[in-house]
Amino acid sequence: MSIVIIAYLRIRPLAGHQTTAIEVPYLQIVDDLEVSMTPPETSNAYRTRNRAPERYKFTKIFTESVAQQDFFNKTTLPLISDLLHGENALVFAYGVTNSGKTYSIMGTPQDPGLLPRTLDVIFNSTRNYLSDSKTCVKLDDKFEYGIWVSFAEIYTEKIYDLLVPPDRQLKRRALSLKYEFRSGHKYISGLKEVKVQSIEEAYVILREGQRNRAVFSTIMNQTSSRSHSVFTIRIVRVPIDEDNYVIEDPSYVTVSKMSIVDLAGSERHRNTFNSGQRLKEAGNINKSLMVLGQCMETLRFNQLKAAMGKRQAVVPFRHSKLTELFKSSFEGDGKAVMVVNVNPFDTGFDENSHVMKFAAVAKDVATWRRIHPKLDLKSVSGSAIGYLPRDELQIALGDVDDDDEDDDGQDDDDDPFVDGLITQLEDLRDKWLDAETRCATMESTIRQQFAKEMQVELGKMEEIYISALKRELHDRQESLTTEIAKLRVIVQDHDATKQSLLEKVLEARKPSTPLILPQLPQQQQNSSPSQSQSQSPEQEQHSDRRASNTLTIDNLTELTSRTPHPSKGEAFDRFLDLRKRLRRCVFREEYSQTLDVMMKEVEQFEGVSFELVKETNMGKLLKLVAQKEFKDDIYSIQSRAKQLFKQFAQLSIPILAPPKKQGRGAFNRESMVVLSVDAGKEEELISEMKVALDSLQDENQKLKTKIKYMQEGQKRLKKAFEKTRSSPRRVSSMFSPILEAPTISDQMSDIDDEKLLQYYMLEEEADKASRPQLASDSLQSSTDDYDNCGAISDNDESLFYRPGCQKRRFDI
Ligand SMILES: Nc1ncnc2c1ncn2[C@@H]1O[C@H](COP(=O)(O)OP(=O)(O)OP(=O)(O)O)[C@@H](O)[C@H]1O
Numbered sequence: 001m002s003i004v005i006i007a008y009l010r011i012r013p014l015a016g017h018q019t020t021a022i023e024v025p026y027l028q029i030v031d032d033l034e035v036s037m038t039p040p041e042t043s044n045a046y047r048t049r050n051r052a053p054e055r056y057k058f059t060k061i062f063t064e065s066v067a068q069q070d071f072f073n074k075t076t077l078p079l080i081s082d083l084l085h086g087e088n089a090l091v092f093a094y095g096v097t098n099s100g101k102t103y104s105i106m107g108t109p110q111d112p113g114l115l116p117r118t119l120d121v122i123f124n125s126t127r128n129y130l131s132d133s134k135t136c137v138k139l140d141d142k143f144e145y146g147i148w149v150s151f152a153e154i155y156t157e158k159i160y161d162l163l164v165p166p167d168r169q170l171k172r173r174a175l176s177l178k179y180e181f182r183s184g185h186k187y188i189s190g191l192k193e194v195k196v197q198s199i200e201e202a203y204v205i206l207r208e209g210q211r212n213r214a215v216f217s218t219i220m221n222q223t224s225s226r227s228h229s230v231f232t233i234r235i236v237r238v239p240i241d242e243d244n245y246v247i248e249d250p251s252y253v254t255v256s257k258m259s260i261v262d263l264a265g266s267e268r269h270r271n272t273f274n275s276g277q278r279l280k281e282a283g284n285i286n287k288s289l290m291v292l293g294q295c296m297e298t299l300r301f302n303q304l305k306a307a308m309g310k311r312q313a314v315v316p317f318r319h320s321k322l323t324e325l326f327k328s329s330f331e332g333d334g335k336a337v338m339v340v341n342v343n344p345f346d347t348g349f350d351e352n353s354h355v356m357k358f359a360a361v362a363k364d365v366a367t368w369r370r371i372h373p374k375l376d377l378k379s380v381s382g383s384a385i386g387y388l389p390r391d392e393l394q395i396a397l398g399d400v401d402d403d404d405e406d407d408d409g410q411d412d413d414d415d416p417f418v419d420g421l422i423t424q425l426e427d428l429r430d431k432w433l434d435a436e437t438r439c440a441t442m443e444s445t446i447r448q449q450f451a452k453e454m455q456v457e458l459g460k461m462e463e464i465y466i467s468a469l470k471r472e473l474h475d476r477q478e479s480l481t482t483e484i485a486k487l488r489v490i491v492q493d494h495d496a497t498k499q500s501l502l503e504k505v506l507e508a509r510k511p512s513t514p515l516i517l518p519q520l521p522q523q524q525q526n527s528s529p530s531q532s533q534s535q536s537p538e539q540e541q542h543s544d545r546r547a548s549n550t551l552t553i554d555n556l557t558e559l560t561s562r563t564p565h566p567s568k569g570e571a572f573d574r575f576l577d578l579r580k581r582l583r584r585c586v587f588r589e590e591y592s593q594t595l596d597v598m599m600k601e602v603e604q605f606e607g608v609s610f611e612l613v614k615e616t617n618m619g620k621l622l623k624l625v626a627q628k629e630f631k632d633d634i635y636s637i638q639s640r641a642k643q644l645f646k647q648f649a650q651l652s653i654p655i656l657a658p659p660k661k662q663g664r665g666a667f668n669r670e671s672m673v674v675l676s677v678d679a680g681k682e683e684e685l686i687s688e689m690k691v692a693l694d695s696l697q698d699e700n701q702k703l704k705t706k707i708k709y710m711q712e713g714q715k716r717l718k719k720a721f722e723k724t725r726s727s728p729r730r731v732s733s734m735f736s737p738i739l740e741a742p743t744i745s746d747q748m749s750d751i752d753d754e755k756l757l758q759y760y761m762l763e764e765e766a767d768k769a770s771r772p773q774l775a776s777d778s779l780q781s782s783t784d785d786y787d788n789c790g791a792i793s794d795n796d797e798s799l800f801y802r803p804g805c806q807k808r809r810f811d812i
Pocket residue numbers: 011012013064095096097098099100101102103104224225263264265341
């Protein structure tokens with residue numbers, strides 16, 4: 001049957017007068033079995049490891065409020081029952097200094113700890129006398145119990161007897177560990193074991209040991225927490241027969257022990273600023289606690305290896321006195337109970353985390369429980385043997401303590417040859433164990449070294465990686481900065497362009513440079529309130545003066561539908577080439593016939609536009625030539641250049657020409673509007689203007705056609721009038737307003753459809769009146785048209801209102 005090491009956690013309360021040194025509590029109780037520890041920022045764990053909370057499980061957690069009695073009942077009482085039934089037990093308190101180990105084990109006179117209470121219960125149970133606590137274990141009354149106690153101290157890897165007072169020289173004799181052949185376990189050779197008959201005797205022994213410990217501490221200038229104290233209670237259980245005699249047969253005697261250990265504080269010497277003896281102490285404490293930790297780890301590994309069917313490693317029990325002594329307990333000979341003490345109020349996270357980690361490993365160690373043979377009391381016979389001191393008992397039980405210095409050695413029945421072989425075997429066994437241990441230690445050291453090196457390597461790699469990342473980041477940042485700078489320049493350029501455009505727009509908005517457009521039809525005027533504004537007289541004058549700079553609707557159209565850049569065409573190349581040749585000739589002063597030929601070429605160049613001249617810089621060159629003085633200018637180069645320059649300069653006039661002077665068909669001053677152009681709305685305005693222009697052109701076309709028809713009609717009307725001089729007065733009075741009226745084209749703007757209709761009516765009437773005499777082809781063809789529309793009578797108004805006819809007339 002496997003058993004695990006039992007681990008209890010006891011949290012020390014903060015004493016009433018104390019104030020905590022820990023600002024933020026790092027230990028939280030999750031439930032009865034689990035605590036969580038969050039590394040605070042000040043801890044090493046926070047700086048070096050991950051910062052996630054660490055969780056630790058225990059067999060049970062006792063909070064600050066637990067009473068000593070309750071703590072004892074739940075942790076140690078069950079072990080006492082086992083002990084009195086022949087099982088071994090180990091209780092040890094583990095924790096940093098000041099965490100409450102001694103308080104848990106010894107307690108105070110008013111509130112005793114586990115050890116005094118254990119003694120109390122043992123005597124309550126084995127004697128008929130009950131102490132005040134009255135806590136006891138129910139036992140079979142067929143046994144007699146002998147109780148022996150011993151008290152030892154392990155200090156700097158040496159074992160001392162606390163029940164031996166210091167001698168006159170104040171010297172302490174260190175005891176050695178011996179091998180008990182029968183059980184195969186180590187015991188402290190020469191340790192005084194005192195048989196106690198009552199609880200009082202036991203307390204006296206306990207106090208004696210504590211006093212000696214305090215004296216030794218003073219002698220050695222040590223503090224109590226620097227050593228491990230081991231109090232052992234040995235129970236010898238002997239059956240009694242029906243006649244109440246103790247059965248003397250040693251095979252029916254069971255010996256069990258319970259050790260209660262108050263371990264030294266587990267703090268590390270680097271945190272305690274020790275030197276000299278203190279450092280040695282710390283080193284040795286650390287050694288035994290470290291080995292204890294290693295043993296736990298190895299036992300745990302072996303457990304896992306066993307599960308995988310692998311070979312088990314040697315547990316380094318022999319590396320310290322503490323582990324060597326309690327090897328059997330950790331190997332399953334009885335229960336092992338660990339009391340983990342923590343003081344989260346004035347002990348740092350790192351120290352307690354170390355304790356917790358140890359506990360976490362130890363808690364999971366499972367060992368195979370050794371079953372002690374049960375006594376069959378029915379078959380017991382013989383005489384009683386009574387109680388014997390341990391050494392006598394050992395002899396009675398046949399134990400051979402080979403290397404015990406205090407023992408004389410051999411039994412008379414022992415064979416020296418066999419003893420020699422056994423010794424050799426022991427030596428070999430020891431050597432083998434040593435070798436195994438060295439091997440395990442080496443492996444562990446190598447692993448640690450390797451882990452350290454790996455850590456260093458990983459650290460380096462991390463550094464390299466981080467620096468590479470930084471470099472990369474820096475490069476990217478730089479390239480981004482450059483990119484941003486470039487973009488800024490572009491934005492600035494754009495801003496400049498925008499600015500200049502805005503300035504132009506503003507310039508255009510100024511009353512000095514109005515954007516003058518012909519009055520739009522009613523519909524468009526309504527859509528743009530600004531268009532309904534008319535010019536003030538000053539503005540009119542101004543616009544007159546600057547007529548050449550005014551952007552008219554014609555110019556606008558011309559500008560927006562300007563032909564592509566001349567440099568793209570073949571004419572441009574030729575003209576440019578011509579200019580280059582001309583310039584070369586002028587600069588070399590080759591005033592020969594060549595220059596004349598070139599001038600002729602320029603003069604005869606077809607399709608010269610203002611832009612072509614401007615883009616090829618021909619204008620400038622001609623100006624230059626015009627200003628140049630020629631000797632014997634037989635080809636009149638200078639005057640020809642002047643002429644050409646003027647001629648080319650005039651090419652620009654159609655584009656930026658002032659509005660056509662007023663006249664028939666031109667836009668009069670009243671029909672002009674001044675538009676203010678909002679920034680960024682130029683495009684919109686231009687497209688609006690285009691639409692307006694289109695509609696104006698349509699309108700214009702229609703009007704022209706109407707005028708043409710009217711003129712024709714007027715001619716015909718005149719003719720008809722001449723032919724019908726003899727007609728009734730009524731007719732002539734009807735025609736008189738028309739004949740006196742100005743020409744139709746002059747009235748163009750006043751003519752609307754209504755009037756046009758009247759003209760046609762008169763024309764028709766005159767036509768009808770003269771029809772008998774008329775035979776002209778033109779009129780005939782005209783009446784043919786009417787005939788096609790249907791019958792015509794004098795009063796037939798439907799002539800003009802019949803859809804087909806009316807449409808034909810108005811569609812023109
Ligand atoms: N559960 C507790 N309730 C009340 N007081 C306690 C408790 N635990 C410890 N103390 C008090 O805390 C102080 C330190 O405790 P203790 O001496 O037991 O610590 P320790 O771990 O044994 O230290 P060291 O390793 O130095 O021996 C003592 O004054 C003790 O009375």
